[in-house]
Amino acid sequence: MTEELHEIRLHVNGTSYALTVPGRRLLSDALRHDLGLTGTHVGCEHGVCGACTILVDGAPMRSCLMFAVSAVDAELTTVEGLADADGSLGPVQQAFLECHGLQCGFCTPGFLTTITAGLRDNPRPTHAEAREMVAGNLCRCTGYQNIVKAVERAAELGAGR
Amino acid sequence: MKPAPFAYLRPRTLEEALEALAANEGAKVLAGGQSLVPLLSMRLAAPGMLVDINALPDLGAITVADDGVRVGALARHAAVLADEGARRVQPLLGKALRHVAHPTIRNRGTTVGSIVHADGAAELPAVLRLLDGWVEVASVAGRRTIPAAELFVGPLESSLRHDEIAVSATFPGLRAAEGVAFDEVARRHGDYAMCGVAALVRTEGKQVVAARAAYLSVEDVPTVVDLTAALADGVDTASLAAAGELALAHLEPVADLHASAAYRAQLVRVLTRRVVEAAHADALTRQGVAA
Numbered sequence: 351m352t353e354e355l356h357e358i359r360l361h362v363n364g365t366s367y368a369l370t371v372p373g374r375r376l377l378s379d380a381l382r383h384d385l386g387l388t389g390t391h392v393g394c395e396h397g398v399c400g401a402c403t404i405l406v407d408g409a410p411m412r413s414c415l416m417f418a419v420s421a422v423d424a425e426l427t428t429v430e431g432l433a434d435a436d437g438s439l440g441p442v443q444q445a446f447l448e449c450h451g452l453q454c455g456f457c458t459p460g461f462l463t464t465i466t467a468g469l470r471d472n473p474r475p476t477h478a479e480a481r482e483m484v485a486g487n488l489c490r491c492t493g494y495q496n497i498v499k500a501v502e503r504a505a506e507l508g509a510g511r
Numbered sequence: 512m513k514p515a516p517f518a519y520l521r522p523r524t525l526e527e528a529l530e531a532l533a534a535n536e537g538a539k540v541l542a543g544g545q546s547l548v549p550l551l552s553m554r555l556a557a558p559g560m561l562v563d564i565n566a567l568p569d570l571g572a573i574t575v576a577d578d579g580v581r582v583g584a585l586a587r588h589a590a591v592l593a594d595e596g597a598r599r600v601q602p603l604l605g606k607a608l609r610h611v612a613h614p615t616i617r618n619r620g621t622t623v624g625s626i627v628h629a630d631g632a633a634e635l636p637a638v639l640r641l642l643d644g645w646v647e648v649a650s651v652a653g654r655r656t657i658p659a660a661e662l663f664v665g666p667l668e669s670s671l672r673h674d675e676i677a678v679s680a681t682f683p684g685l686r687a688a689e690g691v692a693f694d695e696v697a698r699r700h701g702d703y704a705m706c707g708v709a710a711l712v713r714t715e716g717k718q719v720v721a722a723r724a725a726y727l728s729v730e731d732v733p734t735v736v737d738l739t740a741a742l743a744d745g746v747d748t749a750s751l752a753a754a755g756e757l758a759l760a761h762l763e764p765v766a767d768l769h770a771s772a773a774y775r776a777q778l779v780r781v782l783t784r785r786v787v788e789a790a791h792a793d794a795l796t797r798q799g800v801a802a
C-alpha cells in the first residue's frame with residue numbers, strides 16, 4: 351500500500367512554500383527535511399526538551415507535537431526568521447552572544463523563539479519572570495545562569511518593543 | 512520515533528467530522544495533539560485515521576455565565592488561563608491551569624482534550640470532577656451530556672464513544688460562601704504531579720458546612736473524597752490532620768516510577784492539610800470574614 355500524500359502550503363518567516371507530505375510528517379521534520387530550514391532542532395521528539403519550539407501565529411509551540419498538514423492555516427516563525435532583514439542578529443540573539451548564553455547551541459533555537467515571544471508579552475520581566483520564561487526549555491551544557499542573564503539583557507536591548 | 516501511517520482528514524464542518532468518525536471505526540480525534548502526538552510517535556497508538564478538529568468553526572469559545580464557564584473544544588489551556596471572566600466565575604480554573612505543563616504546551620493543548628484524555632495525573636479532570644461539571648458530546652446520532660461523575664471510567668479511558676466529539680466542558684461557578692484552592696507536588700516544575708489536590712469548602716460564618724477534595728495522580732482516575740465530617744468542629748491542626756487520614760481511608764495510592772505508594776500517602780496528608788486550609792481561608796476572605 352502506498353501512503354497517501356497531501357499537497358500543502360506552509361507559511362514560514364514570510365515565505366509561502368509548497369510541499370507534498372504524508373499526514374504523519376511532523377512539522378519539525380517538514381521544516382528541516384522538506385524545507386531545509388535546519389535551524390529548528392529536534393531533541394526528544396515528545397514535547398519535553400523545547401529544542402523544536404517555533405512560533406505559530408506568534409505563540410511558542412512544539413513543532414515536534416504538530417503535523418505539517420495541521421499547520422496550513424498558520425503563520426510560522428522559526429529561528430531563521432529572528433534575524434533582522436539585513437541578516438544582522440536580532441536583539442535576543444545579540445543578548446545570547448553577549449552573555450555567553452550558548453555553548454553547543456543545540457537548545458538555542460528553542461530558547462530564542464520562546465524568549466522572543468516571552469519578551470513581546472512581558473518586555474520588562476523581573477528576575478523571577480525571566481527564569482520562568484525559560485523554564486520549559488532544557489539546556490544540557492551552557493547552564494541556565496547565562497541564559498537567564500541573556501533574557502534580561504535582551505529586555506535591555508528592547509527585544510519586546 | 513515517527514508515527515505509523517494514518518489517513519488524515521481536516522474537515523471544515525462538525526457534521527463532516529462526525530460522519531468521518533462514524534464511518535471509520537479506527538479513527539481518532541486530533542485536537543492540540545499534546546498528548547496524542549507523543550503516543551503516536553512512540554507508537555503506543557496507531558489509529559488508521561486522524562480527524563483533525565483544528566479547522567472547525569466556533570469551537571474555540573469560552574463562554575462565561577454566572578452559573579459557570581463553558582469551554583469550547585478548541586479553547587487552548589492558555590486562552591482559558593488568560594480569560595478574566597473564567598477566572599472570576601470559577602477561580603479554581605486559574606489556580607489549577609497554572610500547574611498544567613509549561614506555557615508552550617498550554618499554547619496548543621486544549622482544556623477539553625485534557626479532560627477527555629482522562630489522565631488520572633492531569634489537573635483538569637480532577638477539577639471538573641470536584642465541581643460536578645459536565646461535557647457535551649456530539650455524534651451523528653445527536654448530542655448528549657456526560658456528567659463528570661460518569662466520565663472517567665479507567666486509566667486514560669473516558670466514557671465517550673469512538674464516534675463522539677466533545678464539543679465543550681462546563682465548569683460550574685463558585686457560589687456564595689464557597690472557597691477553592693489547588694496545590695500539587697511534582698518532581699520538576701511543569702511535570703505531571705506525583706500528587707495533586709483541589710478542594711472546595713463551603714462555610715457558614717467560620718463554620719465548615721461542606722468540604723470536598725479531588726485527588727489527582729493518587730489513583731488511576733481522579734477521585735473525590737468528602738471531608739466534611741473531619742472539619743465540622745472547626746479548622747485547626749488536628750482537624751486538618753484528621754481530614755488527611757479520612758482522605759487516605761478512601762484512597763489507594765498507586766506506586767510507579769515517580770513515587771512509592773507510601774510517599775504518595777504522605778503527599779496526600781501534607782497536601783490535604785495545606786489545600787483544605789487554603790480553601791477555607793479563601794471562603795472566609797471572599798465573605799470578608801477574618802480567618
Ligand SMILES: Cc1cc2nc3c(=O)[nH]c(=O)nc-3n(C[C@H](O)[C@H](O)[C@H](O)COP(=O)(O)OP(=O)(O)OC[C@H]3O[C@@H](n4cnc5c(N)ncnc54)[C@H](O)[C@@H]3O)c2cc1C
Binds near residue numbers: 549610
Ligand atoms: C511535555 C508535556 C507536559 C505535559 N504536562 C501536563 C501536565 O502537567 N498536566 C496535564 O494535565 N497535562 C499535561 N500535558 C498534556 C496536555 O495538557 C494536553 O494538552 C492534554 O492532555 C490533551 O489536550 P490536547 O488538545 O493536546 O489533545 P490531543 O493530544 O489532541 O488528544 C488527546 C486525546 O483526547 C482525544 N480528544 C481530544 N479532544 C477531543 C474532543 N474534543 N473530542 C473527542 N476526543 C478528543 C484524542 O482523540 C486523544 O485520544 C503535557 C503535555 C506535554 C507534551
Ligand code: FES
Binds near residue numbers: 403415
Ligand atoms: S524535540 Fe520537540 S520538545 Fe524536544
Ligand code: FES
Binds near residue numbers: 458490491
Ligand atoms: S547550549 Fe548545549 S544544550 Fe544548551
